[in-house]
Amino acid sequence: MMGTPTARAAAVLLAVGALTVTACSGPVPATPPAAAPTGAAAGAMPGPGSVVRSSLDHAAMDAVVEQTATELHQPGMVVLIRTPHDEYVNARGVTEWRGSTPVTPDTKMRIGSNTKTMTGTAILQMVQEGKIALTDPVARYLPDVPGGEAITIAQLGDMRSGLFNYTETLELNTALDTEPGRVWTNEELLALAFANPPYFAPGQGWHYSNTNTVLLGEIAEQIDRKPLDRILQDRFFTPMGLRGTSFPAGADSTMPASYSHGYMYGTNVAQLSDPSLPAGQLAEVEAGTLDPADHTDDNTSWAGAAGRGVSTTNDLAVWVKAMVGGQLLDAATQQARVDSMLPTGNGADYGFALAQLGPLYGHTGGLPGFNSFMGYDPVNDVTIVAWANLAPAANGFPPAEAVVAGLLPLVYATPPPVPDLPEAQLPG
Template sequence: MNTQRRRVIRTLTTRTTVAAAALVIAVVLTACTSSPPSTPVASSAPSADAAQPKLKPLDKAALTSTFEKLAKELGQPGAALLIRTPQGEFTATYGVTRPGGSTPVSVDDHIRVGSNTKTWTGTVILQLVQEGKISLDDPVSKFRADVPNGENITIEQMLMMRSGLANYTETFALNAALDAEPQRVWQPEELVAMGLALPPDFKPGTQYHYSNTNTILLGLIAEKLDGKPLAQIFTDRLFAPLGLTETSFPAIGDSSLPAPYSDGYYWWTNVNTLASSKLPPDLLAKVNAGTFLPTDGTLDNPSWAWSAGSGISTIGDLAKWVEALGGKSGNLLEPQMQKARMSSPIATSDNPDAPKYGWNLGQFGQFYGHTGELPGFNSFMGYDPEADVTLVVWANLAPAADGQGPATSIARKLIKEMYE
């Protein structure tokens, strides 16, 4: 960490984009699918740094056409889009809420937002930092004695996915359990135990690896420090102040979705897509022939993702949230903390086109936000603070048969068309 950033952190904790052609949506931050995205593990969207691209005049017809074309090519039953710029706002929907169904997708539909939930957890931790209840430099051992090498793992490293803690959602055991008993209720401590039982991926602070174990631990620490269940913390600190009336964090025993909602489907099984989300050639041929059908994951219990990915929202609420996350509104954080968070994303690999990641915040070129995926649902939310542009996309068959995150793929193409 450089001296200037460390000074900002200490100050805060001692008190009570890219040219459009360079954008690449990389699956490394999406959400509770693995890397590459399959089913239960976390991943994500666009990418790099250069001169700030210039926003084109908003062409709603062309952008809607691109959105619909890609949704169809990616085999999506349904998808939704929201774009907001200084030139105006528009939404678009495609298809139906389930394969072969007749209910059209609506912008009011609720979906599971996967790893976008991490931005809620990270924001609460930063608010607790402001209140002097925790420091970014604190070792996790201060709050959890059971974390191996916890005295050398900081809260900041966990927010940045640089702790070295292994990702429990990449395990065969979890994926097999999800296939065998999709309605199983998982306790957060069970998830932590799975992650901590695995060998560490690397020495803390030396590398990047997206691990949901980090965010489950942060959710438990937030509950301990705030003295409330995480759902109440999110409501009190985030949802109510921002008026996110269609956003919720379900109880671990609740697998329902508020009406109206879109169903969510995924291909094959969690175990079979653990190594790669892309279907093998024989199954791809059957998909194209219509003889291999996707799995309904709509009401599978999402408790296995908890503070890392079990949130529910709508496209409109996601737009409000990502704008607040990017500092446009809401005053979620004090100005100095907000500035520090926006500067926190750093490279996730040597690839200059890879997205950056910071304090539970992704940077995809000029956009700040996150992506999310649970089996059946994929979403992208991004805000460009320089151009004041908001982009949210979701799709309801994820991952696509070719392994792509459908919403992130659509977002990448739309961004290329929106900027010069």
């Protein structure tokens, strides 16, 4: 059993993972379980004004990674952290359950909802090219979306459309369990979503919904007049030299060479209500008598533009720094993206296909068997990427977020105190 968290950092980061890991089969509760791995004593969640430590304690970080990976029964886990002062890389474990091939920063894995940042950035490039506007109604491009006249492109990107999340349907999750090789079309996925009432009127709330990003992918293909895999390859992967990154096309469920397998306990249907295993199965996991299922070759067409990408640790580090650092958009469009960040009510902000946690901007991603986190702090020039290949863990935790939560206190020192200034000088 894992120790009780001593820091808000762990709880908030795991809640963020709960928000964005839902490119997986179903929603994870926004409040993480009562026990969370920390691996290190932690203070408050680092804020935008946090100070980066002048050196990284690699031994202490190794201990956090080892503790988290062991407690969450991870076959493999990779962590990369870059600051202006130091770099930390830990590739711990193997690519297969009880296998022998070590994971590396160039091992390919499925990145789930981190794909959203790519789809969203492509749309924003089209915005700056004058091909589409964030204020455009969805109905201008896709007339069959219910209520699409009142939903804007911006509301698709920042999860404020109200459209139902198709990955929360029993129909999809049952099929993922019984027909893991099934090839899904966008029309089938959207039909699942549109058969359910919206969560709220457009712009009147926030709910993470993969339906939004699937629609953005459809719109991107309409504007660029080519499939999304070519759009992402031509706009990002080739010019940025991301040779380990791809977006599988059509019915392709194979992983490119030098990849990690991905494992999961339990079923997608069971995780609709609770991502953790029942007590009896948890005991079997702890005893080493219950093996997880291999989901590596599941067809991920159901994740579509919201979560079908494949990448590596090294590529995600390049991607997230370029995306957050403003290298992929002009200044005005980049600022509009940053300005779109609004609170979600779960300890994180969310904007146009981008999440913010304290000083870090990025995303998390989850599919059955895989969990990843990428973040970049543009003020302090800090990059953090982590992934793991058994997800969710038996206790329901997203392992990549868990390890990052434990490492954050070793990256950031205690934030500086607020100056004792007259009230009139404090920001409003």
